[in-house]
Amino acid sequence: MTVPASTPTPADALDLTGEIARDLIRFDTSNYGEGRSNGETDAAEYVAEKLRALGLAPELFDSEPGRTSVVARVPGRNRSTGALVVHGHLDVVPADPANWSVDPFAGEIRDGMLWGRGAVDMKNMDAMILASLTDVLADGGQPERDLIVAFFADEEAGGVFGSHYLVDTRPDLFAGATEAISEVGGYSIGIGGERAYLLQTGEKALIWLKLVAHGPAGHGSRLVTDNAITRLAEAVAKVGRREWPIRLTNTTRQLLAEIARILGVEPQSMGPDELALATGTASGFIQASLRTTMNPTVLTAGYKHNVIPDRAEALIDVRALPGEEDAVLAELAELVGPDIEIVVMHRDVGLETEFAGPLIDRIVQTLHTHDPGAPVLPYLMPAGTDNKALSKLGIKGYGFAPLKLPADLDFPALFHGVDERVPLDALVFGRTVLTDLLSTY
Numbered sequence: 001m002t003v004p005a006s007t008p009t010p011a012d013a014l015d016l017t018g019e020i021a022r023d024l025i026r027f028d029t030s031n032y033g034e035g036r037s038n039g040e041t042d043a044a045e046y047v048a049e050k051l052r053a054l055g056l057a058p059e060l061f062d063s064e065p066g067r068t069s070v071v072a073r074v075p076g077r078n079r080s081t082g083a084l085v086v087h088g089h090l091d092v093v094p095a096d097p098a099n100w101s102v103d104p105f106a107g108e109i110r111d112g113m114l115w116g117r118g119a120v121d122m123k124n125m126d127a128m129i130l131a132s133l134t135d136v137l138a139d140g141g142q143p144e145r146d147l148i149v150a151f152f153a154d155e156e157a158g159g160v161f162g163s164h165y166l167v168d169t170r171p172d173l174f175a176g177a178t179e180a181i182s183e184v185g186g187y188s189i190g191i192g193g194e195r196a197y198l199l200q201t202g203e204k205a206l207i208w209l210k211l212v213a214h215g216p217a218g219h220g221s222r223l224v225t226d227n228a229i230t231r232l233a234e235a236v237a238k239v240g241r242r243e244w245p246i247r248l249t250n251t252t253r254q255l256l257a258e259i260a261r262i263l264g265v266e267p268q269s270m271g272p273d274e275l276a277l278a279t280g281t282a283s284g285f286i287q288a289s290l291r292t293t294m295n296p297t298v299l300t301a302g303y304k305h306n307v308i309p310d311r312a313e314a315l316i317d318v319r320a321l322p323g324e325e326d327a328v329l330a331e332l333a334e335l336v337g338p339d340i341e342i343v344v345m346h347r348d349v350g351l352e353t354e355f356a357g358p359l360i361d362r363i364v365q366t367l368h369t370h371d372p373g374a375p376v377l378p379y380l381m382p383a384g385t386d387n388k389a390l391s392k393l394g395i396k397g398y399g400f401a402p403l404k405l406p407a408d409l410d411f412p413a414l415f416h417g418v419d420e421r422v423p424l425d426a427l428v429f430g431r432t433v434l435t436d437l438l439s440t441y
Ligand SMILES: [Zn+2]
Pocket: 089, 121, 122, 155, 183
C-alpha cells in the first residue's frame, strides 16, 4: 500500500474525522467512467487497516484489478433486529487542477476547512463512518443493531465495479440488512433564515443514453443533405430544449408543504419552483427533483476539417422521476425520430420510500438532540447513489451524512464542483451525530 505524501498540518487541531478525510483525499481515486479509473485499492487498504485497528475483520473485493471495495460486519447488541448498512464510496470524479485554488489531491486545511476532491463527495462521510465507529466501539461498546459497513468502488460511474458487483456476486455480505444510510442527505440548508436538514428518502432513476446518427462519409466539399453531424445536432437540440412538466411525488409534495410551513405561507400561494427557490443554495437540487431532466453531456464526431464523418454520437444524461422511466424513453424516441439510434449505456432504478418509520424517527430525534429545533425535511435526490444497488436486495436506502453547515456556504454546488471543501467543525458534528445514531438505533 502506498501512503500519500504527508504535508505539515496542524495535526493537534485536527479531529480524527478530518484526519481520515484528509488522508483519503490524498489517494487520487479519480473515476473517469466507462471502466477508466485510477482505482480504489490504496484507499481501500487504508480503510481496511482502520477497520482492523478497531478489531473488525474487513474483507476486500476486487471486481477488476484495482477496483477494490471493502466490507465489514459489526455485531450489534440486539441481533434480532435488521442490520443497518452504513456505506460510502471511495472513488471521486476527476478534478482539473488548473481550475482550483488548491491542489485537489493535497488535502489542504485552509480557513477552518478541508479542501480537496472528495471533501464533499464523499470522503467526508467515509471518514465520519470510521471515526464514529471508533467512538461506538470504544471501551468494549457495541452498536445497537448489526452494522454492515461498506466502502464501494466505482459509485461515480454507476457502481458496476462496486456496489452492483458485490450485490450481484456476494449478496450474503448483506444478509439480514433491511435499511441503509449513505451520502447526499443530512446536510443543513437555509430556508427563510432558518436552518433545516434535508434527509434523502428517494432518488430519481438514471438512464445514460447514447444517440447515434449515421450518414454517408465523403469529401467536405460535396453537396450532402443527410450529414450525420447535422442530424445528430438537430436531435440533441430537441432533447436539450425539451422542458419536462412538473409532477409531484409523495416526497416532493411533502417537502414543498414543509418549505411553505417554514416560510409561513399557504403551499398553494406559491408555485413549486418558487417554493424550491426559497431554499437558496439547495434550490438547484430541489427544482431538478420536481421533473424529469435530460442533459446532453458529450458530443463526438469527425476527425478532419474536410472529411464528412459517417457517424456522430452524443451522450445524454437522463434523470427520470421514479416510475416514469419507460414513458420518458418512449417520448425521447419520438422526439429524436426513427433515424437516430438510441443506445442505453447504463440504466438504474428510481427509489422512493416513506418519510416515516423507526429509522426516520431516530434520525430526526438525533438531529434534534444536536441541533435543537431545526426542521428535518424529506427530499428526492435528483442524482443516484449506491442505494440503487442495495435496493435489489430489498434494502431501503436513505441519504444521511449529517453536516451542520454555515448559511453562506453553497454546499450543493460543491458536489463535483471546483474548490470542493467542507468545514472541519461540520465533520465533528457529523461524527457526533452518527455515533449517537449508531449507538441507539
Ligand atoms: Zn457520491
